[in-house]
Amino acid sequence: MTVSLEFLGTGTSSGVPIIGCTCEVCTSPDPQDNRLRSSAIFHTRDKHILIDTSPDLRQQLLRNVPPRIDAVLYTHMHSDHTAGLDDLRPFNFRQEERIPAYLPENAMGDFQQRFGYTLEPIRHRHGTVPNLDIHVIDPAQPLNVAGIEVIPIPVLHGRLPILGYRIGPIAYLTDVYALPDESWPLLKGVEILVTTALKHDEIFGHMNLTQALAFIRQIGPSRAYLSHIGHELGLARDTEKLLPDNVQLAYDGLVIEA
Template identity: 45%
Template sequence: MKITFLGTGTSQGVPVIACDCEVCTSPDPHDKRLRSSIMIEEEGKVIVIDSGPDFRYQMLRAKVKHLDAIVFTHEHKDHIAGMDDIRAFNYRQEAAIDVYATERVQEALKREFAYIFAEFKYPGIPEINLHTITLKPFLVSGIKFIPIEVMHYKLPVLGFRIGDFTYITDAKTISEVEKQKIKGTKILVINALQIEKHISHFTFVEAIAFAKEIGAEKTYFTHISHRLGRHATILGLLPKNITLAYDGLVLEVN
């Protein structure tokens, strides 16, 4: 299974324009982070987790020519705003795209993209097959996903375990019951927003503590704001089995 990090950043704490901080002005490509998303490729199937505002550019940058499904973690705009751009894959593949989301997230999609769900559809709008997911394991193109419920302040958000790979964004707290689904994973991806305290995201220190608790062979931090600091600087502060993910990073997972 091939995992590509399409984006490792976040809208949280990121100025839109005219920021002259050391991260925003860094020449290091590792510091250029689009909104968080990953792509999973297995036996010709292509699945994306979350389609944020940068989705179109992420697909172009990664030269993605086929898409089977999108799986959503939650309904915040930095995770769903790009769904309209699946229309290019509809056109190329002459087929609807499978979309997996909880009932709550589906309601948000119907509000944000009402034209997709209208009775009378405008020609050329995105075409999707909507699938409801819960906390029960489910299959996407034959690949087993185990949902992991984490709390994003007071909002339940889903992470996913796929074999020995676990992907979680937007976590602040995780129950002991849900942690049991994660333990034993070989590769863990977890959010690490910034150094300072935050109400709804793991901080740098909290993410390190969580990684040590889970004890994966390798942990990658994602959903990183510019407030965390430059990639090269932060690497020097991390234990050897924990590192920062970056846009374009590719992992081969058994």
């Protein structure tokens, strides 16, 4: 099975540029310094599996419209990964069916609180609300998503347990602070690893660049890409010079194939 991953957004929660910031990254003319909020999409020959619905989802999917969305995998419920959820509606209209959405178990309470309107009976909606088929993930089992095997990878985002996802040789982890012991074997043999590097300074919740590079060395993929990037990381062209040969900064619109 050939699988590719398209980065829809590679920025941290405020995106880059940050509204009103005049730093050299936020005012850079380089398109690789322009980052929408984090979302990605796995493509196989005929399946398209979205990861997260960033607040910029509409703009991201207009850039390269997928023929359909077969499912959505949520990593966690923070707004920078969820608040574009209503922009799934055009795919409901086109596909004339519910879209399966997979949530980590601990995200269900937040989902009900924030997106409870999507769980109301369909007759009350008049097409104004996305029509989803919600599945709660058992992280101990691989998932069958539209006939594709997806391995959920437990990740710690600070203290919050969230999920990353692996399809075949590609693993996509976002908002990574640490990896619990049970997840290391799930990344064995991974060829392409996506992980996060928010900035140079240490912060709680996400890896900084030094931690991300050490993490990549420990996992040992052939290639790795850094995402969920903040303006504090510096210009893309300067940061690239600090990276080993097998590590690159992701950018919006980048497609990687295994």
